[in-house]
Amino acid sequence: MALDEATLVLNRSWVVIHTTSVRRALTLAVNRVAKILAPDTFEVHDFESWSQLGVRNGEPSVRTVSLHIKVPEIIVLSAYDAIPKKEVPFTRRNLYKRDHLTCQYCGSRSTTEALSIDHVVPRSRGGKTTWQNCVLACVRCNVRKGNRTPAEAGMKLLASPLRPRWGPTLSIPIAKRRLSWKQFVSERYWNAELHD
Numbered sequence: 001m002a003l004d005e006a007t008l009v010l011n012r013s014w015v016v017i018h019t020t021s022v023r024r025a026l027t028l029a030v031n032r033v034a035k036i037l038a039p040d041t042f043e044v045h046d047f048e049s050w051s052q053l054g055v056r057n058g059e060p061s062v063r064t065v066s067l068h069i070k071v072p073e074i075i076v077l078s079a080y081d082a083i084p085k086k087e088v089p090f091t092r093r094n095l096y097k098r099d100h101l102t103c104q105y106c107g108s109r110s111t112t113e114a115l116s117i118d119h120v121v122p123r124s125r126g127g128k129t130t131w132q133n134c135v136l137a138c139v140r141c142n143v144r145k146g147n148r149t150p151a152e153a154g155m156k157l158l159a160s161p162l163r164p165r166w167g168p169t170l171s172i173p174i175a176k177r178r179l180s181w182k183q184f185v186s187e188r189y190w191n192a193e194l195h196d
């Protein structure tokens with residue numbers, strides 16, 4: 001049902017915040033908390049002017065008792081500037097992504113199964129399980145390094161391990177994404193560093 005489908009929510013600066021249902025998006029527009037963005041023209045409408053646009057053949061639409069209106073695919077909040085502050089969670093998946101499935105000692109690229117997570121400062125010596133102390137290592141390098149620091153083992157990291165700079169992935173299933181969101185949900189946007 002169209003009302004249960006997704007609408008992209010932007011803040012006042014047109015930065016993606018999250019998604020909501022079409023039903024909720026319409027409520028926000030009716031209550032003047034949000035305006036509706038026309039994806040083709042970038043015109044911003046309040047609920048009244050949006051409902052007066054009418055519905056062309058084949059356009060996704062919703063019917064209320066008295067109205068037949070186009071589905072709002074993108075809304076812009078009227079009074080919210082914040083960017084969601086989420087750090088990239090330290091997960092196995094994200095660590096594999098950060099290190100590009102590559103051993104951080106010898107640079108060999110491998111499969112997920114053939115790589116393990118190496119604690120740069122070994123756990124037995126107080127090394128923490130953090131972005132800064134964990135890297136991917138191939139079996140050969142892992143065995144060679146053993147229970148030593150890279151310096152002790154005469155090995156060198158290809159790069160200093162850091163918390164990744166890419167933003168958290170937008171948790172919208174690809175199947176649910178609308179074509180009109182593309183200009184907002186871009187790779188460039190999601191790779192940009194977030195500041196406080």
Ligand SMILES: [Zn+2]
Nearest residue numbers: 103106138141
């Ligand atoms: Zn290696």
